[in-house]
Amino acid sequence: MSESYEVVIGLEVHVELKTASKLFCGCTNLFGQEPNTHTCPVCLGMPGALPVLNQQAVALATRAALALSCDVHPFSKFDRKQYFYPDLPKAYQISQYDQPLATEGHVTIRGEFGMRSIGIERIHLEEDAGKLNHIGQRLGDATGSLVDLNRAGVPLIEIVSRPDMHSPEEARLYLTELRTVLSYLDISDLRMEEGSMRCDANISLRPSSYTGSLVDLPRVEIKNVNSFRNVQRGIEHEIVRQKALLEQGIRVVKETRGFDDAAGTTYSQRSKEAANDYRYFPEPDLPPLILDTEWLEAQKREMPDLPEALRHSLTTEGLVSRDVEVLVQDRALYGFWREVVAIFPDVKLVTNWLLSDYSRHMNAQGLSFDTPGVSAEHLAQLLGLIQDGTLSGKMAKEVLEAMFTTKESPEAVVQRLGLSQITDQEAIRVIVAEVITANPGVVADFQGGKDKALAFLVGQVMKATKGQAKPNLVNSLLREAIASHV
Ligand SMILES: [Zn+2]
Structure with missing residues (x-):
């Protein structure tokens, strides 16, 4: 009888925190600056320069941990993770190893299977490395590499999931929900294409006859994939590749692989380091991170409304679940919806117009809801004209289109175009x-x-x-x- 395989996926997500300055020095934390213009002896790793912990970074990391239902530990500490790479000036990264900031959280995903909880093993704080700019297309053909240390020392949190996902689709849903939850905290730009959110995926296949521990299965890690879609594609390819090996009786090697976007395949990069290769030891230049109970309680009180609570309240307000999901997944869209409903409380009419015609114009103009193309007031006025019978639905579409172009009020457009239904x-x-x-x-x-x-x-x-x-x-x-x- 042929063997069947269970797919086992765990994700490690790095999120850059939107602090004013870096994690251990006063340098500005800003993306897209001239190379090496935001550096100092601390983030350049000069001998004798001492790190000082950024309190804002601790606050933002704590908010993330609370939002993901983690236990936030009043006592955690920093460790040195040693490895050599040209983008790491100190030849070690300050991270947290055996006593991280937070553990035991979860993310709830929804799909055709219903709802499932994906465990979060830990969240820890660490500093980012610099960036290598390769001259040429990619590392293999590069004629040289330049080091930019503006990113060195930028605060990161690493969110490590449990190996609770069993399909590429579940991995995508986990990432989407994780980003949605974090977006409501305003702690990061969460842009995968700019690297402010990065994902590594660990994939293994468990043969049905295997009775050992999950930890002992050979894991393949796909590193630094640049979009949710590519995380999904990389995992899909890994499942096919590993299954083919196993079916031929070939062992899967524990290694780190890259993802080739054009080919849709993964390729071997290096054998994976075990934790002891990094020779972790406690960071002697930083005291343990001790969180005061009162401070922690204050952080809890200041948490904003999170997606779970919003889903509940929108459903209570009479919205169908499909619309609820669309609204909740875009924090700016949800905020705009709230603004319109505050002026014009017909929830269904607002939702219908916002999610169809209004969104279509926004997409066509390449706008995001942080900068709405037509103000909440003007949209509410337009809906008022539909409700009182001045405009038919068809006329209102025409008026809205004009409003997106000219930024006039709906009344001004109606007058200019001589629209309005004859109700006399x-x-x-x-x-x-x-x-x-x-x-x-x-x-x-x-x-x-x-x-x-x-x-x-x-x-x-x-x-x-x-x-x-x-x-x-x-x-x-x-x-x-x-x-x-x-
Ligand atoms: Zn610095």
Whole structure:
């Protein structure tokens, strides 16, 4: 009988914290600056320069840990992780090893399988390394490499999941939910393409006959993939590759692999270091990190509303789960939705317009909800004009499009384009009478039982009013007039 395999995935996510200065020195923490313009003896690793811990970084890391339901430890400490690489001036990274800031959290994912909790083993604070800029396409063909140490010493948290995911899709859902939760804390830019959020994936296959511990399965780590989509693709490829090896009776080697975006495949980089290769030891230049109980309680009190609570309240407000997910997953969109609803409380009308036409214009203009193309006030006014019958849905779409272009108020657009529905019944009755007089044959057909004939007459009235009459009203006025027209 052929063996079956269970996919086992654990993710390590690095998140750069949005502090004003670096983790252990006063240098500015800013992305995209001239190389080596934000450095000092501490982050350059000059002998004798001493690190001083950034309190804001501790606060942001603590908020992340609380949001992910971790136990935040009042006592943790820093350690040196030794390795040699040109982007690491000290030849060690200050990190946290055996006593991290937080442990035992979780992230809840939702999918066709329902809801599942993915465990978080630990969250620790550490400093980022610098960056190598290779001259040429990629490392292999580079003619040289330049070191930029602006990023050296930028504060990071590393969030290590438990090996609780069993498919590439679950890994993607975990990353998406993790980013959503963190986005509400405003602690990081969370941009994978700029490296402020980075992900390493550990994948192994457990044969059904295997009875040993998960930890002893040979793991392959895919490093520094640049998008959620590529994390998923890298894992997909690894599953196929490892399965093929196992089926041929070949052992999977424990190693670090890179992901080739163009080919959609992983390639071997180096054999994976074990923890003891890093020769961790306590950082002698920093005291242990001790969190005061009162300080920790204050952090808990200042936590914002998080996605779980928002899902609950939006569902209570009557939104369907699909809309709830779209709103919650984009913090800026959710904030904008709240602004509009505060002015115009018809939750369903606001949601429908915001998630369809409004979002379509935003996408077309390449805008994010941090900078909405039409203000919450103007959108609320437009919805008001639909509700009071001034505009049909079709007219409102036209008005909204103009608002995105000219930034005018909806009233200004309505006046300029001469839009607005004719709701004055007397005005429509006059046109109805004219249409009936001009089309005696069609009227007779309708009277003879041809229901379709009425649609033609409605069309004639709409045409005469340039589409500005309410079709329902035209319909009933026509029936009324024909009934009394003998
Ligand atoms: Zn510095």
